[in-house]
Amino acid sequence: xxxxxxxxxQALEERHGAKLQAKFQNAKVAVLGLGGLGSNxxxxxxxxxxxxxxLIDFDKVDITNLNRQQYFVHQLGQYKTEALSExxxxxxxxxxxxxxxxxxxxxxxxxxxEQEDIICEAFDKAxxxxxLVEGVLExxxxxxxxxxxxxxxxxxxxxxxxxxxxxxxxxxxxxxxDIKDGLGLFSSxxxxxxxxxxxxxxxxxxxxxxx
Amino acid sequence: MIKVxxxxxxxxxxxxxxxxxxxxxxxxxxxxxxxxxxxxxxxYESTMLNDGxxxxxxxxxxxG
Numbered sequence: 509x510x511x512x513x514x515x516x517x518q519a520l521e522e523r524h525g526a527k528l529q530a531k532f533q534n535a536k537v538a539v540l541g542l543g544g545l546g547s548n549x550x551x552x553x554x555x556x557x558x559x560x561x562x563l564i565d566f567d568k569v570d571i572t573n574l575n576r577q578q579y580f581v582h583q584l585g586q587y588k589t590e591a592l593s594e595x596x597x598x599x600x601x602x603x604x605x606x607x608x609x610x611x612x613x614x615x616x617x618x619x620x621x622e623q624e625d626i627i628c629e630a631f632d633k634a635x636x637x638x639x640l641v642e643g644v645l646e647x648x649x650x651x652x653x654x655x656x657x658x659x660x661x662x663x664x665x666x667x668x669x670x671x672x673x674x675x676x677x678x679x680x681x682x683x684x685x686d687i688k689d690g691l692g693l694f695s696s697x698x699x700x701x702x703x704x705x706x707x708x709x710x711x712x713x714x715x716x717x718x719x
Numbered sequence: 720m721i722k723v724x725x726x727x728x729x730x731x732x733x734x735x736x737x738x739x740x741x742x743x744x745x746x747x748x749x750x751x752x753x754x755x756x757x758x759x760x761x762x763y764e765s766t767m768l769n770d771g772x773x774x775x776x777x778x779x780x781x782x783g
Binding site for chain 2: 541543544545630631632633634635638641642645646649655656657658674675677679681683684685686687688691698
């Protein structure tokens, strides 16, 4: 039996406090890129009780994703948007999950992200990260963007930090470890970065703007 | 003098593109804010840096 909406909400209120939970419930967050960063970010935000999540990715779940991304073998071949929203239903059945299965271009940003309060960048390619961050901050100067950069390899997890780097941009990661240098991605270190991104999103919702 | 990520640099009179060409920044992997406002890549070539400008250059690496 799935708990009722009221039971779920009450449980969150007990843990987080009524004031904070009301803010989480009213927040609308977009997660762009549903790989190692995005799948973990979305799960953390859904668990916290963020009321609306917009999941955006063009790709399907592949066997090479299972080392770090929150998917299951039975989901291989499914679109990540569908697979992840299925998982989120098991965690937070009353979270409003919207999915868009597209490869994001600069021209798509306006319509795609108009409704969202906070934009969480979780793409894989550096060029795509730069395109999204620039496009959002140009077209929506009031929105906050939380972005991930530098989490490849297995060097110390202590080097992964959150910095406020522009007036509306927070950057999470060590800012140097690049997959182009042949470094692999490992679930533990990617999760540290994803957790930093999710935590910064929750802090912004709570009205805390220091990283 | 302008400031790039807090460091004084002599780049006044140059465009953003001209300044970037003197650095190791990869134009496709960065985002730039000038005096608190984002500068889209299409405007790097026409945006002139003036004395006292503050430039923040954010550089991205791959992986996610």
